[in-house]
Amino acid sequence: MNFNVTTPEAAQTLWVVADRIRLLGGIAGSSLELIEVEVPPGSGTPPHSHASPELFYVLEGTLTVRHFVAGGPPEMTVAGPGTSVRIGPRAPHNYSNDSGRPVRMLVLVEPSMIAFFRDIGTVEPQAQPDFARIGAAMQRHGIEALPVAA
Template sequence: MTTAAEEIRIGQLVIRFLLEGKASGGSVAVFEFEVPAGAKVPIAHSHDAYEETIYGIEGLLTWTVDGRRITIGPGEVLCIPRGAVHHFENPHDACAKMLGIITPGILGPDYFREAAAVVDAAHGGPPDAAAIGAVMRRHGLTPAP
């Protein structure tokens, strides 16, 4: 059993890892994330080494997966297959809270910490695209063209 301790902030996005891959023998990683109303994050990307499943807890979050827009709410599930280009935004009036499940559990909090450092260095402006792209690639994400 693990407990959610660290809160990672990337701009307005808040992430809490509930289970890291190393605690599950690499089989799964689970994190909770909150996206405030009006936020659009992250850069459209794909990943070939793992699937991502999203479960809605509170509010609504609108995803674009391979060009198709999908809104996820409480109790709804979205499965993002390997290689699918995706991103999300919250154009709705309330904060959204979702659960992210990564299988196998190879993406962990280090990616989010490094991304946060790049975003924080921009001091509220747009983050350095080359730097954020390098962080993404280092952790197995491919920024969309």
């Protein structure tokens, strides 16, 4: 199809642990998919890496993004509205909402990440994440969890 419209009501919405992800669609003939992610205060991802590069664009709130560098402390970026953060393939990283307000961002990813989100996402928020199920899905999708520094 050469023309497609996805309204907020029509977008598939998934809950990935506490974050709400809306799948907005991709560009035909490319490997890019656009998602909207809402990150509540205190939520985020553990340190990890994956083959898919990502591009975050913060619309609302303040997101803390960490890039983990071998042998040193993580490089930390506090990204506010209008800030974009590019994460390369296999770059060790995580994000967190350390503020008291929700964060809303657009994220460009490859279809492999969409498949992962569909695998672990639920239609309702999760009171308690199933870490065993998430860990198994990470292995299936080539997402590596990184050790958390003490």
